[in-house]
Amino acid sequence: MDPPALAPAAPDAGAAAGSRPIGRDFIRRADAAGAARRAALQRRRVPRRSDPVPPVRKASSRKPTPAEAPPGLLPSLAAAAAVAAVASAPWLDGRWGAWQLAAVTGGAALVVAAFAVREWAGRTTGALALPAALAPLAGLLALGIVQALSPTGGGDLETAAGTLAPHWTPVTVCRPSTRQTASWLAAGLAILFLAAQAGRFAAGRRVIWWGVAGTACAFAVVGVLGRIGRAADWGLVASLEGDAGLTGAFFAGFNRNHAAQLLNVGLAAALALLARGGGKTAWACGATIAAGLLVTGSRGGLAAAPLGLLLSAAALAAFVRPREGESPAAGPVGDGRGAPRAVRFSLIGAGVATAGALLSLWGLGVEGTVLGRWEGTRDRGVWESLRERREHWADAVRVAGDLPLFGAGLGTHRYATPPYLTRPNPAWFTHADNQYVELLVEGGAVGVALLIAAAGTLVWGVRRAGRAGAADAVAAAAFAAAALGVQGGFDYGITRAPVWLAATALFGAAVAAGSTGVAAGRETTNGTRFLAVGVAGATALVGGWAAWETARAAPATIYREPNLLVADPAGWSAAEVEAEVARLEAALAARPDDAEAGVALARLQIRQYRDAAAEALAADPAAADLTPSQLDRLTDPGLGALLALGPGGGERLATLRADERVRRYLRPAYGRLLAARRVCPFIPRLDLNLARLAWTEPSADPTGERFLTALRRNFPADVPAQIAAARRADRLGLTATANAGWAAVLAMQPERAAEVASGLAAADERATRDPVLAAALAADGATLGVAGRFRGLLPEDLAAQIAVADAAAAVDAGLASLVADAALAAADADGPPLPANVRAAALRLTRRDAEAVAALEEHLAVQSRDREARVRLIDWLITDRRPDDAADQLAILNALEPDSGAVRSLSARLDRVREAERRAGRSSGRESDSTKDGGGARREGRGVLKGADRRP
Incomplete structure (x- = not known):
């Protein structure tokens, strides 16, 4: 409780008469101290219900910042x-x-x-x-x-x-x-x-x-x-x-x-x-x-x-x-x-x-x-x-x-x-x-x-x-x-x-x-x-x-984004293909310029045509003796372009265009591909498919040469497409178009020269069997044969020519030797000297094996960490029946690549050569010489790898 207030004393008569009461100043000071204490207590105590409500303070004009204010609705x-x-x-x-x-x-x-x-x-x-x-x-x-x-x-x-x-x-x-x-x-x-x-x-x-x-x-x-x-x-x-x-x-x-x-x-x-x-x-x-x-x-x-x-x-x-x-x-x-x-x-x-x-x-x-x-x-x-x-x-x-x-x-x-x-x-x-x-x-x-x-x-x-x-x-x-x-x-x-x-x-x-x-x-x-x-x-x-x-755009998303197709459409059943065709047709109705949807639908319609053609052939007794590869060629939608060759090609094409399967599947597919090309002309393989179906519409280009040429121009780095286009051009007698495609392949990937040589050989074989195609080739002046035509496709760089010849040796060793010999002669005559490893490859192709090995060893003396060249040298030495020299090079390779796949493979080959020599009775003297040299570690297969400790 608050202390009782001290009431001031009433003045008496003496005071009134001017007398001064005792303690007046003390009381005044005590009153002031009490008031101060009461005020301090009032500030500290908790307010009670009976206390008067304090007046409402005026709100501040400062608005809260966004960090302080609630966000609101x-x-x-x-x-x-x-x-x-x-x-x-x-x-x-x-x-x-x-x-x-x-x-x-x-x-x-x-x-x-x-x-x-x-x-x-x-x-x-x-x-x-x-x-x-x-x-x-x-x-x-x-x-x-x-x-x-x-x-x-x-x-x-x-x-x-x-x-x-x-x-x-x-x-x-x-x-x-x-x-x-x-x-x-x-x-x-x-x-x-x-x-x-x-x-x-x-x-x-x-x-x-x-x-x-x-x-x-x-x-x-x-x-x-x-x-x-x-x-x-x-x-x-x-x-x-x-x-x-x-x-x-x-x-x-x-x-x-x-x-x-x-x-x-x-x-x-x-x-x-x-x-x-x-x-x-x-x-x-x-x-x-x-x-x-x-x-x-x-x-x-x-x-x-x-x-x-x-x-x-x-x-x-x-x-x-x-x-x-x-x-x-x-x-x-x-x-x-x-x-x-x-x-x-x-x-x-x-x-x-x-x-x-x-x-x-x-x-x-x-x-x-x-x-x-x-x-x-x-x-x-x-x-x-x-x-x-x-x-x-x-x-x-x-x-x-x-x-x-x-x-x-x-x-x-x-x-x-x-x-x-x-x-x-x-x-x-x-x-x-x-x-x-x-x-x-x-x-x-x-x-x-x-x-x-x-x-x-x-x-x-x-x-x-x-x-x-x-x-x-x-x-x-x-x-x-x-x-x-x-x-x-x-x-x-x-x-x-x-x-x-x-x-x-x-x-x-x-x-x-x-x-x-x-x-x-x-x-x-x-x-x-x-x-x-x-x-x-x-x-x-x-x-x-x-x-x-x-x-x-949703229906064609799986064809637009890579790796979204959960299965290969080539393995779909006929019912699945039919359902997908209906889905894509509805999508194109809503979005007619969807290029990917159009291409996907056209490819499925080509699949439907092939299924229908295969079903008709299966029901024809005359086709009972045909092989699967022959049936596949007969159902190829690009077959119609081949019918345009020779006399009477126009009549045959007209008859084929009137076929119900062509009118139902291939002609709509060609129209969709053409519409997609007008919107997005650079979709991969689009021109290749257009070239196969160009014959379905009456035009001045039934062979699709225009699209084959555009494919080579618009996709110069698509090597598989270039090869497919060149092969098709060869089948149709379009030699100039085919040559341009083959030359592009050799320029970009010389290691695919074997495919080029095979394609040229197949085209030459067809020309000898087909008088119509032979006449077309003769009219174009393309009568040089495989060798002459192959040499005409080679790049200008001599090293590239040798690389092409090296790759082509797997198919035609004589052709490869011819190209390599010409490149060596050109280099010796007026060209700059070839690098040692390139010259070694050319010498090997012309059967100068000892010179080739020496040239490759010269290259490795400078480029000792060239793994590819060393593997090639070991392969040559094993092929030439020089197992000791091969073992030395194999030890060096094993030091560079311990127990690698190449080392294991070459070691196994070397073991087989040694075993064959022992069986033939030709290795006894060599083994004794190797033992005198401390080469006993090379015996019996696994010893080849131990040679790395003996030779640096």
Whole structure:
């Protein structure tokens, strides 16, 4: 209780008379002290119900910052829509993916429309965030739309030289591919815009981080379990790169590098959660994603992770600052004061990630495994492992020389580059495996400039987020930009829908962290209202367009993406073929210019024709004695072109064209192929199939010579196609066309000279048996025979001629000797001296064996580590019955390659030669000489390997 107040004493009469009472000053001081004590107690005690209610203080005029304020309904809906798009992307494909896009972009339009309604009613001001990164990406989308609408298409760009005609205006070499790529770009921009609405608020960003990280975590769990399952079934060493990333064909269109990019985006989101003070759940999520990244075996993805962490640490240290007046040591994590902790985590994580990457890639270097691919990279060197890619990049950049400003069209890399390839490659590059080169090919200088502008706006947005104290946004954006930017130099995963949508959601939330809205702090204006309505309409349009385009393109997706066909169509039953034909016909009805769908349908119709023709032959008694190869030739749809040769060819063709099977299957197939060529003229093997079916339509080119010539021009590096076209031209008597094809094969791959020689021999044999074909050849002046014709196809370089002769020796030793002798004579007469190993090969072909061995030994004296030359020398010595010399060279090879496959194979051959000599009674003297020389270690097979200890 409060102490009782001391009442002042009443003045008495004496006081009134002027007398002074005793203690008056003391009482006054005591009253003052009591009042002070009561006031202190009142300030400290807990208020009671009976106490009066204190007056309401006037609210502060300072608005809460986005890091402090709750996100509100509309940003929360935007965050939910963005997370829904990201979370569903890895699991949906085809028409399901179209429904996904429709739902998400429809939700985006509703969110913006709701904002517009509230803005119009004056109930909100400036809640719309438009990050600067939208502008250059919207410019890239506009470029794709203009390319898709351009009147100049692929058929207009083809030239007689086989390259693309130079153009300075927007064009596309494949309109449907450009249109589909632009639609997915639009979908990504819608997700970026959605994420930006929630990214201005700390709570909204947290939803985005958990959505991206959770999706990547689920993907990693499925992948790790799938890898464990495969290891249990097949063993770790049986894991193949064809696993499509982590779990086989479960993720359509994904490979291990794409999976690594998605997981790196998830790691960026996990880092953002940790920068905001995330607990054990965030740590567990990040660790799971890291485990999934390790089992992918992606070298680029593993190398990008530590670099991303280092850049994240640098960005946090450079950009994040606490707000003015706040202590760096106090306050919640995530408003600028958690940056030092995130920097430390990033630096430690970079070291751990580097150690883990080296451990997984270097330590598990088992030959034949995905993880063991690094072993080969380490042995050959990084540049050697990138040789094919670097060659392809050099060829692809040449496209930009003809289409410098606007490129060949978004999504058209696979169609624009084949005419420019200079070397054959076993893999058809559907993408450049380098996002920057690919953008240069598809978007030209304008596309690259827009990419640079997008990078600049990203840096600017992250810098603003750092000034606002959003350490989580800075950490996430820096890590993702570094990881995707590094891996983008060796892969194209950003073009995959899951990676693209996850990246746009993450960057959208990050760059909006420092934004305050379009009209924040200003009253509602008509401009702001109309802006909201315009954005809502644009979002609905681009999202609906993306969903519509995806749905129309879905039926042919399995033919557009490599390795998506689960079975070879050649093994399908008739019912399966019929069902697939009906499906593709419906797809083409909805999307008539889908080139891949048209080509796939035409090939299935050719299959139907062959099945129907085989069924008719099986029912014909006259065909009972035909062999399977003869039946196969009779059902070949290209047979009609052969009937055009000789007198009466026109009548025979007319009769064949009237056949019901031709009218039902082959003529529609030819029409579909021709339509596909007008849209995308550079689809592989398209011209070869057109040449086989050209006779089905009355024209001036029943043999298809025009398409055979175009195949040689448009696909100069497709060696199997060149061989097929040359063989067909020989069968039709088109000698000039065939010679051009054979010459191209020898120039690109001299080791295939045996196939060329066989093809020429087969053509010569047909000419001797077919008087009509012989007359056609005589009219063309092609009467030189196999040898003369083969020599006319040789390249000008003498070393290349000898390489061709060496390869042709397996089929015709006399022809090879003739070519090698002529090359040696030319070199001795006026040419530069041949390298020792090349001269050795030529001498061997002309049967000067001793000189050949001496020349090859001379070469090895200089190039002692030339494995191929040493193996060849050992082979020659064994063939020449010189086992002691062969054993010496084998010991050297074993020292270079201990117990390799080549050593074991040659050692076994040498053992057989020695055994044969002993059986023939010719080796006794040699064995005694070898014993005197200390060569007893060479006896009995395994002793050859022990010779490595005796001879260096």
